[in-house]
Amino acid sequence: MRFKKTLCCLVLAVPLLTLFGCAENVLPExxxxxGAHLEIILEENPTTGYSWTMDDYDTSLLKLEKDEYSASTTEGAVGSGGTHLYRFTGQKEGNITLIFRYYRNWEGKDTAVEVREYSITVADDGKIQSVDVKNKE
Incomplete structure (x- = not known):
């Protein structure tokens, strides 16, 4: 009888431990x-006046390779917005936080309707090890 209880507990516990053990490696969508590159793609609609702006950061740790807005490909959808792509390459070992603000540039960054912070760890070989996100609305 004791063996059956132990087996039952193991059958239930192993999947839960696996699930929670892997959860910390899940990246936001x-x-x-x-490894070599990090991409952050944010929804943006500049026709409303709002756009993403990235705060200054230490460029010796991460190099910005691409900063590009792409309009939606939906036919006939005037003013439908699109996405803003930021692509980075690690340069040297360290920790860095990237801060993105979604606001109308004539109103100032303190009026941001959304702020996203990404804490990034770069390994000594320049590979992106981890990314943690903290969103503020």
Missing amino acids: EVTKD
Whole structure:
């Protein structure tokens, strides 16, 4: 009888431990990384006046390779917005926080309707090790 209870507990516990053990490596949907590159893709609609702006950061740790807005490909959808792509390459070992603000530039960054912070760890070989996100609305 005791063996059956132990077996039952193990059958239930192992999947839960696996699930929670892997959860810390899950990236938010707007972030992708392949080791050498980090991409952050944010939804944006400049026709409303709002756009994403990135705060200054230490460029010796991360190099910005691409900063590009792409309009939606939906036909006939005037003013439908699109996405803003930021692509980075790690340069040297360290920790860095990237801060993105969604606001109308004539109103100032303190009026941002959304702020996203990404804490990034770069390994000594320049590979992106981890990305943690903290969103403020």
